[in-house]
Amino acid sequence: MTSPTDPGRRLLAVEPSVDDGPANVVLDPSERHQTWWGTGAALTDASVSLLAGRDDLLDLLFSPTSPDGARLSMLRLPLSATDFSPSLWTWDWDGAVATPPDEALAAADLVRDEILPRQPDLQVVGAPWTAPSSMKDGGSLRGGALTDAAETSYADLLVAQAAWLRDHGVPLAATTLVNEPGLSLDYPSMTMTDDQLARLGNEVGPRLDELGTQLWALDHNWSDRPRVDAVRALSGGFDAAAFHCYQGSPSSMASLSAPHLVTECSGTTDDPTATFAYDAKVLVADSVAAGSSGLMMWNLALDDSHGPVDAGSQWGCKDCRGLLTVTPTSAVAEPEFWTLAHLSRAASPGAQVISVQAPPGVSAAAFANPDGTLGLFAHNDTDAPVTLRIGSGSGPVRAYVVRPGELFTFRGLQADSQ
Structure with a gap:
């Protein structure tokens, strides 16, 4: 996470929160687009x-x-x-x-x-x-x-x-x-x-x-x-x-x-x-x-x-x-x-852009990286915290609470296991 206003939250690593809801950020590595440089x-x-x-x-x-x-x-x-x-x-x-x-x-x-x-x-x-x-x-x-x-x-x-x-x-x-x-x-x-x-x-x-x-x-x-x-x-x-x-x-x-x-x-x-x-x-x-x-x-x-x-x-x-x-x-x-x-x-150089669905008010781009991981760049452009529940296919869902205005990066969910 990186906050635009809180210097204590710059590239801050956070753990997933407990949330059993369905994925609202869906990464689809089956739909691949341009190579990332x-x-x-x-x-x-x-x-x-x-x-x-x-x-x-x-x-x-x-x-x-x-x-x-x-x-x-x-x-x-x-x-x-x-x-x-x-x-x-x-x-x-x-x-x-x-x-x-x-x-x-x-x-x-x-x-x-x-x-x-x-x-x-x-x-x-x-x-x-x-x-x-x-x-x-x-x-x-x-x-x-x-x-x-x-x-x-x-x-x-x-x-x-x-x-x-x-x-x-x-x-x-x-x-x-x-x-x-x-x-x-x-x-x-x-x-x-x-x-x-x-x-x-x-x-x-x-x-x-x-x-x-x-x-x-x-x-x-x-x-x-x-x-x-x-x-x-x-x-x-x-x-x-x-x-x-x-x-x-x-x-x-x-x-x-x-x-x-x-x-x-x-x-x-x-x-x-x-x-x-x-x-x-x-x-x-x-x-x-x-x-x-x-x-x-x-x-x-x-x-x-x-x-x-x-x-x-x-x-x-x-x-x-x-x-x-x-x-x-x-x-x-x-x-x-x-x-x-x-x-x-x-996104590492050589990644491929993949399709992503995100909730309203969240800007997002997603990538399938050369090391097999999936990457997500996102931003909460609302005035309230938003819970991003990230998933791909039938794999696990990981939930994170992103504060208003924050940038967010996720890297995980092995692409070859989906």
């Missing part, structure tokens, strides 16, 4: 500055055995500066060699030397926010569009980045062509047309396949689902699709035949009770029901001023919060941390 967040420059050398915080985020940790298994790695970069940068590209700047080296070193030893099965997902300024119509890293004339150079750069990361010990499982291709603002960002995305998919996808790296389409909002259909109709180079939570609804993903997942969502200053309710219903229950194979939040860590940020940007997010808020003397786990911590405990 995992949970994660982004290693922005802000996060690098706060996490490097912090063994305690890296354990809290990534150790798969940490009793009070998030147990993340995925990591989103920016391949250029973002709105959470104190200085602007991209990789250098001279037509033959991709040269990472100090910021990219620092992030790669942190992944290889400090995160991977804690989570050897980590899946890294790359995402550039912008191409080098020479490839853009405005000649700046801030805003603008990729020029048609630069497409070949940009394709070569993306493949070279993937190869460099692989050669330097970063397990790049996938990458996207650009973060939020419909957005051009006064921080590192870049628009791309559907035709450009499709042409680059045809050019980059097969070359990334040779490196063992997937190419994911879009990396923008649920409301941009038509763009996924458009580029996939023009290109067979995409292996999956990536969505953000800021506009639209998870139902937009539901009929997509390709694998898909949520790769970005950020809390701001909303309170824990509201955050738990939104995360559990929209990002977990509704998104998983719409076929999502994973959940990645935005920044891993920010400071108590919601940064460090790109000070030259008016439009970059000024009130985003990380999974952790870190100061020189403290680290606070924010509500999104607890959402991912519960989800990580319910």
Whole structure:
């Protein structure tokens, strides 16, 4: 259990209560759906500055055995500066060699030397926010569009980045062509047309396949689902699709035949009770029901001023919060941390989503895990305690009382015994 208001009830282990009633949360492992990839967040420059050398915080985020940790298994790695970069940068590209700047080296070193030893099965997902300024119509890293004339150079750069990361010990499982291709603002960002995305998919996808790296389409909002259909109709180079939570609804993903997942969502200053309710219903229950194979939040860590940020940007997010808020003397786990911590405990990478029925007011998602257990993520979105009586088939029923607003994870009921 995790309470939004009681610090004494955070990942609190509880025993079943005595209740002989029939199951009201029914897990059905005979109905299996998408494979689950995992949970994660982004290693922005802000996060690098706060996490490097912090063994305690890296354990809290990534150790798969940490009793009070998030147990993340995925990591989103920016391949250029973002709105959470104190200085602007991209990789250098001279037509033959991709040269990472100090910021990219620092992030790669942190992944290889400090995160991977804690989570050897980590899946890294790359995402550039912008191409080098020479490839853009405005000649700046801030805003603008990729020029048609630069497409070949940009394709070569993306493949070279993937190869460099692989050669330097970063397990790049996938990458996207650009973060939020419909957005051009006064921080590192870049628009791309559907035709450009499709042409680059045809050019980059097969070359990334040779490196063992997937190419994911879009990396923008649920409301941009038509763009996924458009580029996939023009290109067979995409292996999956990536969505953000800021506009639209998870139902937009539901009929997509390709694998898909949520790769970005950020809390701001909303309170824990509201955050738990939104995360559990929209990002977990509704998104998983719409076929999502994973959940990645935005920044891993920010400071108590919601940064460090790109000070030259008016439009970059000024009130985003990380999974952790870190100061020189403290680290606070924010509500999104607890959402991912519960989800990580319910579903291991490689699990299959299964059907689940839950009572009104309870958001839920269920999984059949590789170790044979069934996992349940749930949230009580009512103003009264609710008794969850969990069962599967004709097997045993286990009852737990979940307080108002609490997150809940159950792991048990051997799937092969049902």
